Amino acid sequence: MPTKAHRTDAAWDCYAREDVTVGAEPVLIGLGFMIEPPEGYYVEIVPRSSIGLKTQLRQPNSIGIIDNGYRNEVKAMYESRLMPSSGMLDCTTIPQKIKAGDRIAQMILRKQEEAELVEVDELSETDRGAGGFGSTGVR
Incomplete structure (x- = not known):
């Protein structure tokens, strides 16, 4: 079962159900619970903060969304990122071993917001306009 270390924690820690070696290809790791x-809520599965700091593991889909109607084991998807080897063009993957019982993810319960999407022919004007992807500068 997912657990909270502290009553005030925002998320529950989730544990690997099985031993897994994670390489360059994404793998699904069972978390041992459904x-x-x-009603009106869904769950997000995200990496624990220490995963990004202390391992090469990355969650390729960024956030796992568990819809309200899903009825099967919850899983986390991980891959091991490529690391530069001898030359900057050469990269290698360092396999990461996960053992059954390792805390590998966090589960956040979220309220589902509803909205109606409306198709329009044009959008209102703003100061930003179509600028994106760093258009406001580096600093």
């Missing part, structure tokens, strides 16, 4: 969120 969940039925309350």
Whole structure:
């Protein structure tokens, strides 16, 4: 079962159900539980903060969304990132070993917001306009 280390924690820690070696290709790792969120809620599965700092593991889909109607084991998807080897063009993957019982993810319960999408022919004007992807500068 997912656990919280502290009553005030925003997320529950989730544990690997099985031993897995993670390489360059994404793998699904069972977390050993199923969940039925309350109506109007869904769950996000995200990496623990220490995963990004202390390992080469990355969650390729950034956030796993567990819809309210999903009824199967919750899993986390991980891959091991490529690391430069001898030359900057040469990269290698360092396999990461996960053992059953390792805390590998966090689960966040979120309220689902509803909105109606409306198709329009044009958008309103703003100061920003179409600028994106760093258009406001580096600093």
